[in-house]
Amino acid sequence: MKNLFLLLLGPTLMIFIGLQLLENVLITFILFYSWLLLVPLISKGFTIGELVSKDPQRSIRYGILSGGVFFLFIFGGLYWLHPYFIDVEHLQKLLTEWGFSGNGVFGLILVLLIVNPILEEVYWRGFMYTRLKEKVKPIHAIWIASACYTLYHFLSVIPMFQWPLNAIAVLPVFIAGLFWGYMREKTGSIIGTVISHALGDLGIMCVYWFFVK
Structure with a gap:
């Protein structure tokens, strides 16, 4: 159980060390991404092949439909509400300090739309979900994985928003985690969750591009 506890909190620890302690x-x-990539790779008994559905078209269809909903919720919702929730001047300054300006924007796009959805889904809806199901019921595994997945997102948004907006900002992350966990359980695959996740991240990028940049 100690090892499982470390696996659940490892990504949050990486974010805390890098962002809060080292501020880099x-x-x-x-x-963060080294942890998500290497931990499943070096773990015994885990293979990517077990995450691929025997009915990939069904998983892809669910991924596109749900991802479209997430995209509309994020981009459409903030289209109307961003004047109340986003301090554009503060975010511009913060993102410039983080290196997400000029050519750095293309690196951000690459990470959010490709690297992030693949590695996060492999780790949380693949590797961790499989490990948790060995200890608890599937529904409990979904909730635990979603809670730990949300935890480090909260650390990431602390510098971006004031309280309680930073807590409100991660609520959709938790809901999305629950949904993707449910989708993973029902389809037996992470193909759809990766697609859905990528489309949700596309909504975030559009908010940045149209409202913050």
């Missing part, structure tokens, strides 16, 4: 976004990305 590049190091944060290296620590």
